[in-house]
Every structure is written in structure tokens, then in C-alpha cells.
Amino acid sequence: GDSVTQMEGPVTLSEEAFLTINCTYTATGYPSLFWYVQYPGEGLQLLLKATKADDKGSNKGFEATYRKETTSFHLEKGSVQVSDSAVYFCALLMDSNYQLIWGAGTKLIIKP
Amino acid sequence: EPEVTQTPSHQVTQMGQEVILRCVPISNHLYFYWYRQILGQKVEFLVSFYNNEISEKSEIFDDQFSVERPDGSNFTLKIRSTKLEDSAMYFCASSGQTHDQPQHFGDGTRLSIL
Numbered sequence: 001g002d003s004v005t006q007m008e009g010p011v012t013l014s015e016e017a018f019l020t021i022n023c024t025y026t027a028t029g030y031p032s033l034f035w036y037v038q039y040p041g042e043g044l045q046l047l048l049k050a051t052k053a054d055d056k057g058s059n060k061g062f063e064a065t066y067r068k069e070t071t072s073f074h075l076e077k078g079s080v081q082v083s084d085s086a087v088y089f090c091a092l093l094m095d096s097n098y099q100l101i102w103g104a105g106t107k108l109i110i111k112p
Numbered sequence: 113e114p115e116v117t118q119t120p121s122h123q124v125t126q127m128g129q130e131v132i133l134r135c136v137p138i139s140n141h142l143y144f145y146w147y148r149q150i151l152g153q154k155v156e157f158l159v160s161f162y163n164n165e166i167s168e169k170s171e172i173f174d175d176q177f178s179v180e181r182p183d184g185s186n187f188t189l190k191i192r193s194t195k196l197e198d199s200a201m202y203f204c205a206s207s208g209q210t211h212d213q214p215q216h217f218g219d220g221t222r223l224s225i226l
Binding site for chain 2: 032034036042043044045046049051089091093095097098099100101102103104105
């Protein structure tokens with residue numbers, strides 16, 4: 001079935017470091033892809049999305065490009081801040097149904 | 113910015129009791145969802161709801177569970193005869209005019225079954 005695999009955390013970086021969180025997917029069709037973020041004590045917030053191959057989603061300095069050839073949607077940010085510390089979830093949505101399919105989440109810790 | 117609100121934020125219930133989790137979706141959204149996250153596990157889909165009926169449900173969503181939109185604003189998840197393994201964070205979400213639009217989530221209800 002359809003699935004999402006994320007790199008295991010926690011990922012610990014220093015402030016201003018470059019961030020990559022890997023996400024790959026398995027899907028029978030052409031999903032839409034999402035990154036959600038969960039800050040401590042809060043809910044799931046949509047960070048960015050891409051709906052077709054080669055689309056780039058971006059928000060708050062984060063970017064991810066929908067790569068059909070590698071079935072990937074890696075999250076990147078050029079210079080992280082302490083306030084980016086959170087859990088990041090990659091998810092996919094198929095056209096044919098309603099449910100988001102989630103990765104396990106990657107905890108990001110940014111040290112000053 | 114419009115948001116999804118969930119109440120209560122934390123619910124503690126004795127095993128075997130019924131519990132109702134409440135959600136107010138974003139006002140012009142048409143699609144509604146419940147997900148849950150057991151501690152340390154992935155977020156799991158439970159059910160989606162559109163036009164006053166269930167549009168999709170997972171294997172988790174058995175006869176113990178039901179959803180309802182009792183009025184124009186609330187969307188509820190009822191769990192009858194709760195079990196210890198129902199302890200989880202429950203998230204409500206809504207999306208706009210078509211089901212492939214991004215889903216927006218509430219802050220969740222932490223359900224603890226004793």
C-alpha cells in the first residue's frame with residue numbers, strides 16, 4: 001500500500017546550520033505531498049505542499065521539491081533558528097481517497 | 113487566520129465509559145476528518161465526512177466509533193465503551209471545497225483511559 005518514510009530523529013543542529021530532513025514515498029498513483037510541523041504543545045500545522053512532479057513548495061524559509069524520479073520530497077532550510085525546533089511530518093494524499101498517509105515524524109532540535 | 117478548534121484539550125475517562133470529542137471546523141470547509149496518534153506511533157486516519165455522511169473510514173473505525181455533525185458548526189467523534197488502547201491524541205481536521213485541498217488541523221484532544 002501507499003506509505004511514507006522519513007529519516008529517524010532526533011536531528012540536532014546548531015543555529016544557522018543547513019537542514020535536510022529526508023522523506024520518500026511509495027504510491028500507486030500521483031499523490032499530493034505535504035510537510036506538517038508540530039511545535040511543542042501544539043497541533044499539526046501545514047508547512048508546505050506540492051501537488052505534482054517538479055513542484056516546489058516553500059514557506060517560512062523551508063522548501064521541498066516533489067521528485068517523481070526518486071519518489072522523494074525532502075525538506076530543506078538554509079539557516080535554521082532555535083524557534084524551528086519541532087517535530088516535522090511528511091504526508092501524502094492520493095486523488096482517489098481522503099486520508100493523509102503519514103511518516104513517523106522527525107524531531108528537530110536546534111541549539112543556540 | 114481561521115482555525116480548527118477542539119475541546120476539551122485533555123479528557124480522562126474510565127474504561128468502559130463513553131466519550132465525545134468535539135471539533136469546530138473552519139467555517140466554509142466542507143470536508144471533515146478525525147485522526148489519532150498513539151504515543152510514539154504514527155498519525156493514523158480514522159474517518160472522513162462530507163455532505164453529512166462518512167466518505168471513507170479506516171479499519172480502526174469500527175462499531176465502537178461514530179461521527180456526527182449535529183449542527184452547522186460542530187463535528188463530533190463518539191467512542192462507546194472505551195478501552196485502554198483508545199488512549200491517544202485525537203486530531204480533527206477540515207479542508208475546503210474539494211477533498212484534495214490541504215487539511216487544516218486543530219490542536220488535538222489528549223484522551224487518557226484509566
